[in-house]
Amino acid sequence: MPITSFHPPVRILLGPGPSDVNPRILEALSRPTIGHLDPSFITMMDEMKILLQYAFQTRNDLTFAVSAPGSAGMETCFVNLLEPGDKVIVCQNGVFGGRMKENAERCGAIPIMVQDSWGDPVDPNKLEEALKSHPDTKVVAFVHAETSTGAQSDAKTLVELAHRYGCLTIVDTVTSLGGSPVKIDEWGVDAVYSGSQKCLSCTPGLSPVSFNERAVARIQARKTKAQSWFLDLGLVKSYWGGAGKRAYHHTAPINALYGLHEALVILQEEGIEESWARHQRNHQALRAGIEAMGLAFAVKKESRLPQLNAIIIPEGINDAVVRTQLLQKYGLEIGAGLGEMAGKIWRIGIMGYGSNLRNVLIFLSALETVLKELGANIELGVATRVAAEAA
Numbered sequence: 240m241p242i243t244s245f246h247p248p249v250r251i252l253l254g255p256g257p258s259d260v261n262p263r264i265l266e267a268l269s270r271p272t273i274g275h276l277d278p279s280f281i282t283m284m285d286e287m288k289i290l291l292q293y294a295f296q297t298r299n300d301l302t303f304a305v306s307a308p309g310s311a312g313m314e315t316c317f318v319n320l321l322e323p324g325d326k327v328i329v330c331q332n333g334v335f336g337g338r339m340k341e342n343a344e345r346c347g348a349i350p351i352m353v354q355d356s357w358g359d360p361v362d363p364n365k366l367e368e369a370l371k372s373h374p375d376t377k378v379v380a381f382v383h384a385e386t387s388t389g390a391q392s393d394a395k396t397l398v399e400l401a402h403r404y405g406c407l408t409i410v411d412t413v414t415s416l417g418g419s420p421v422k423i424d425e426w427g428v429d430a431v432y433s434g435s436q437k438c439l440s441c442t443p444g445l446s447p448v449s450f451n452e453r454a455v456a457r458i459q460a461r462k463t464k465a466q467s468w469f470l471d472l473g474l475v476k477s478y479w480g481g482a483g484k485r486a487y488h489h490t491a492p493i494n495a496l497y498g499l500h501e502a503l504v505i506l507q508e509e510g511i512e513e514s515w516a517r518h519q520r521n522h523q524a525l526r527a528g529i530e531a532m533g534l535a536f537a538v539k540k541e542s543r544l545p546q547l548n549a550i551i552i553p554e555g556i557n558d559a560v561v562r563t564q565l566l567q568k569y570g571l572e573i574g575a576g577l578g579e580m581a582g583k584i585w586r587i588g589i590m591g592y593g594s595n596l597r598n599v600l601i602f603l604s605a606l607e608t609v610l611k612e613l614g615a616n617i618e619l620g621v622a623t624r625v626a627a628e629a630a
């Protein structure tokens with residue numbers, strides 16, 4: 240039998256990403272491919288920069304999308320800002336802080352780890368202690384929205400602290416961008432990266448990044464070459480930055496960039512504050528339903544992310560069975576716990592295009608049905624009624 244075209248099943252993506260892609264973006268992806276130095280493509284790239292500046296709330300000139308997923312945005316920040324022997328404080332409160340440590344080590348830098356419990360935000364007091372003990376630290380790195388636990392840290396306070404001790408900052412906003420307030424200039428973040436497939440609801444594979452003047456000056460003052468040729472900003476800049484005269488570095492993923500452009504146009508049309516408010520509203524509805532079902536959140540109320548809801552798996556319920564049934568019977572994807580949270584939580588992403596009341600109600604009714612069938616003490620219909628009332 241010859242292999243035929245691949246047709247994916249229709250799903251509702253309520254996991255930690257990718258999130259459901261707006262059909263307008265899928266249509267944009269299918270527009271004709273043109274050359275990556277075509278004048279009209281270059282116009283599109285110039286617009287992309289303006290749209291990304293809006294999403295990040297920044298005027299940073301060096302703002303563009305790395306041609307690879309969020310992890311490559313992370314790596315871009317680390318390989319460009321750190322040189323061998325540099326000390327970097329990495330605040331870890333979940334999986335992605337661990338990935339930052341890996342990056343730091345591979346740059347030949349010395350990571351100083353500041354640990355917080357998974358599910359808690361990063362503790363500024365612990366960061367300050369580490370800054371005092373390591374006055375020669377060059378960079379502070381942390382995750383704004385820890386997707387592995389659903390906790391949000393106070394980026395503004397952490398950045399302020401880092402600056403007070405003369406450090407630059409690297410901030411992961413992969414899950415926060417577009418879903419909850421990210422204010423790069425107001426907070427003074429020096430280097431930031433994000434991802435296309437979470438609250439921007441684009442297809443995976445692109446990583447928006449932005450660097451302020453302090454970060455650019457640090458990069459220009461490097462004594463050693465960045466370890467990665469592909470991610471070396473000195474080289475990439477001549478393609479993305481070059482005011483009219485763009486030089487070939489690598490072939491940009493043309494159609495993928497059409498998709499991100501469309502995603503950002505959609506964000507601009509809605510208005511970023513409205514997008515943040517919509518994520519908050521749908522979180523409130525979900526929360527009301529989850530609590531009405533007798534389930535609990537893993538993260539304290541004041542640091543909960545609206546777009547990534549970590550729910551404690553009730554006693555006696557088999558994690559994998561529930562997720563499999565949700566997928567097979569209802570076409571619903573939710574996320575499992577990662578690392579030390581494996582088997583303990585479900586991660587419900589209510590992100591981007593997928594952040595709407597319809598998805599919240601579908602999810603709640605599917606979950607209560609599955610849990611009831613597995614013997615949980617649940618009165619069907621209560622969660623959706625309460626959620627709809629809370630919306």
Ligand SMILES: *Cc1c(COP(=O)(O)O)cnc(C)c1O
Nearest residue numbers: 308309310335384386413414434
């Ligand atoms: C998803 C995610 C990443 C990695 O992004 P990829 O596109 O999967 O490489 C990094 N940090 C956080 C907080 C994420 O949620």
